[in-house]
Amino acid sequence: MEKVDITIIGAGVVGLAIAAEVADDTREIVVLERHETFGQETSSRNSEVIHAGIYYPKDSLKAKLCVEGKQLLYQVCHRHGIPCQQTGKLIVALNEEEVKGLEMLLAKGEQNGINDLRMLSTNEVKKMEPHIQAKAALYSPSTGIIDTHSLMKYFESAAKDKGAALAYECEVKSIEQCAQGYEVGVQDADGEAFSFLSRVVINSAGLHADKIAALAGIDIDAAGYRIHYCKGEYFKVGGGRHKLVHHLIYPSPTAISLGIHTVLDLQGMMKLGPNAFYVEEIDYQVEERHKKDFLESIKPILPFVEEDDLSPDMAGIRPKLQASGEEVRDFIIKHEESSGLPGLINLVGIESPGLTSAPAIAKYVGKIAGKYLGP
Numbered sequence: 001m002e003k004v005d006i007t008i009i010g011a012g013v014v015g016l017a018i019a020a021e022v023a024d025d026t027r028e029i030v031v032l033e034r035h036e037t038f039g040q041e042t043s044s045r046n047s048e049v050i051h052a053g054i055y056y057p058k059d060s061l062k063a064k065l066c067v068e069g070k071q072l073l074y075q076v077c078h079r080h081g082i083p084c085q086q087t088g089k090l091i092v093a094l095n096e097e098e099v100k101g102l103e104m105l106l107a108k109g110e111q112n113g114i115n116d117l118r119m120l121s122t123n124e125v126k127k128m129e130p131h132i133q134a135k136a137a138l139y140s141p142s143t144g145i146i147d148t149h150s151l152m153k154y155f156e157s158a159a160k161d162k163g164a165a166l167a168y169e170c171e172v173k174s175i176e177q178c179a180q181g182y183e184v185g186v187q188d189a190d191g192e193a194f195s196f197l198s199r200v201v202i203n204s205a206g207l208h209a210d211k212i213a214a215l216a217g218i219d220i221d222a223a224g225y226r227i228h229y230c231k232g233e234y235f236k237v238g239g240g241r242h243k244l245v246h247h248l249i250y251p252s253p254t255a256i257s258l259g260i261h262t263v264l265d266l267q268g269m270m271k272l273g274p275n276a277f278y279v280e281e282i283d284y285q286v287e288e289r290h291k292k293d294f295l296e297s298i299k300p301i302l303p304f305v306e307e308d309d310l311s312p313d314m315a316g317i318r319p320k321l322q323a324s325g326e327e328v329r330d331f332i333i334k335h336e337e338s339s340g341l342p343g344l345i346n347l348v349g350i351e352s353p354g355l356t357s358a359p360a361i362a363k364y365v366g367k368i369a370g371k372y373l374g375p
């Protein structure tokens, strides 16, 4: 049976970043992706924001990997011509209570090592963004936007150039532990089943990472790996309104999301989103009737947006570890040696800021895999 050193399951931005990191000509590396090309799920259904790392608890993986990932992303973009723009971001407070919330957020951001955050007064906000309403705002100059497709294309090419094989239309169906590591069972585009051996298996399957962990024999409820789908829809903003805003504008965050915010793209167009609600099934339909909620939530900050300006755009699904109403959870990135599955590395719950964190996650996982495989 064919043997490889490392199998990466999933060619989203995280799986591809890991492939680019671990690939070297001395190792056999394969990426298995069930779609016909990379980035067909969450990695192409998000806000494309390079986050600063403000919101996450001190010392969490989300905080550490986001702050490191942001720096690495800007470097990768500048070195390899990947379109990005350091737009800066304003998180807006509308009343005294929210101002206190922003002050706490500022302290949290500073604890996470972000040293360029600044509170802005009403007048300072007006100078920067004359058309928005705010009592105060927290300004994050290092936040930006990125062309995620170009980033994924770059990671894919870098991985291939260093000898990794990208196998599309290959769905992982089974993972059996064996003396040599794992026997990975795959179904290809023609429905043909085949299997091969891999010393290391890296599960970067996004919304399906819990199912992959279960295939490898993990009790996902006991381990706390069950994923809950939390949908986020976007509405396009027409009517030339995009010309009235120059930064990413966020409201004060809620427990499960950063709130409906402006999403600027590299062409200068504007969307609003994402909202956040738990769903049972994966479905990317945008419900027109949610337009009213969008308007209601954004109007106090962007009073110039009218109902007729909004049209349904796209949706994404967050792979959340916490069910509705539960405490916020961190990323899980775990070598399962202690669960009796050495060589299996699970990445579960890689929701936002997973795009920003991708290059830092890749280094983190690369170290684990490198240590396990040895020189």
Ligand SMILES: Cc1cc2nc3c(=O)[nH]c(=O)nc-3n(C[C@H](O)[C@H](O)[C@H](O)COP(=O)(O)OP(=O)(O)OC[C@H]3O[C@@H](n4cnc5c(N)ncnc54)[C@H](O)[C@@H]3O)c2cc1C
Pocket: 009, 010, 011, 012, 013, 014, 015, 016, 032, 033, 034, 035, 038, 039, 040, 041, 042, 043, 044, 045, 046, 047, 048, 049, 050, 051, 170, 171, 172, 173, 204, 205, 206, 207, 208, 209, 212, 231, 232, 233, 274, 315, 316, 317, 318, 319, 350, 351, 352, 353, 354, 355, 356, 357
């Ligand atoms: C609405 C929304 C907005 C977001 N905004 C931001 C943002 O602005 N900034 C930010 O940093 N992050 C953001 N994120 C988070 C970010 O998009 C994700 O963290 C990131 O894309 C996760 O990438 P991934 O590679 O882990 O997963 P995915 O992109 O989902 O890739 C997983 C891949 O695994 C494949 N796969 C699954 N099962 C199998 C199998 N059995 N066999 C083979 N292949 C399989 C899938 O087909 C898929 O291609 C947002 C997320 C959402 C939902």
